[in-house]
Amino acid sequence: MGIALTGMTISYHAVEAADTRIYIDPGHGGSDPGASANGLQEKDITLKIALKTRDILNEQYSGHTIKLSRTSDVTKSLNERTNEANNWGTNFFVSIHINSGGATGYESYTWNGSYANKERTNAIRRTIHNETVGQTGFIDRGAKEANLHVLRKTSSPAILTENGFIDNAADADKLKTDAFIEEIAQAHADGIAKALGLPAK
Known part of the structure; x- marks a missing residue:
């Protein structure tokens, strides 16, 4: 009986320690491929980056739990993603995307509205932004704001990252x-850990 109780106590404290809830959203999926060019589809690349980011965070850092909006090529609406994150009680939401439009480089977004945790959201974003630019060598296209659903409708700090341009041949070759996918994921993981104060294992 005492052994069982001790085990329960350890389990309880382990759950309590992992109290930073991170929701990783690979953009698009299923019937929504996102941008396509150079033999690539955005939905496939975002999923690879998201899965690798999750794995690196779990392997190299502690003090968190992670939920992904999708772990395979399935269709999921924007409402489903933000509702799931909010209902789970996420502490941080990151949506991973690949850009299009023929340019090159990395940019990131937070919501352009007025909200209580805007300063903290932008501080988190800046840390992840700088880490990603620094580790990948992407041209820095800037930290921006936009009225995007996943940023507007998530109750926690939320950012969206745009990792290169799928219709730029040089970016596509790297992607x-x-x-290079691992470089992007490592940068996201390190930036998230630094911004949220996750201890290294």
Whole structure:
């Protein structure tokens, strides 16, 4: 009986310690491919980055739990994503995307509205933004604001990252390699850990 209670106590404290809830949203999926060019579809790349980011966070950092909006090629509405994150009680929401429009580089977004945690949201975003630009060598296209559903409707601090341009041949060539996907994911994981104060294992 005492052993069982001790085990329960350890389990309880383990759950309590992992109290930073991170919701990772690979953009698009299923019937919504996102942008397509150079033999790539945005939905596939965002999923690869998201899964790798999750794995790196779990392998290298502690003090958190992670939920993904999708772990395979399924269709999920924007409302489903934000409702799920809010109902779960997420502490941080990141939506991962690949850009299009023929340019090159990295940019990130927070909501352009007026809200209570805007200063904290922008501080978190700045840390992740700088980490990603620094580790990947992407041209820095700036930290921006926009009226996007996943940023507006998430109750926690929320950011959206745009990791290169799928219709830029040089960016696309990099995005086709596992090594570069890992660089983006490592940068996201390190930035998230630094911004949210997650201890390294």
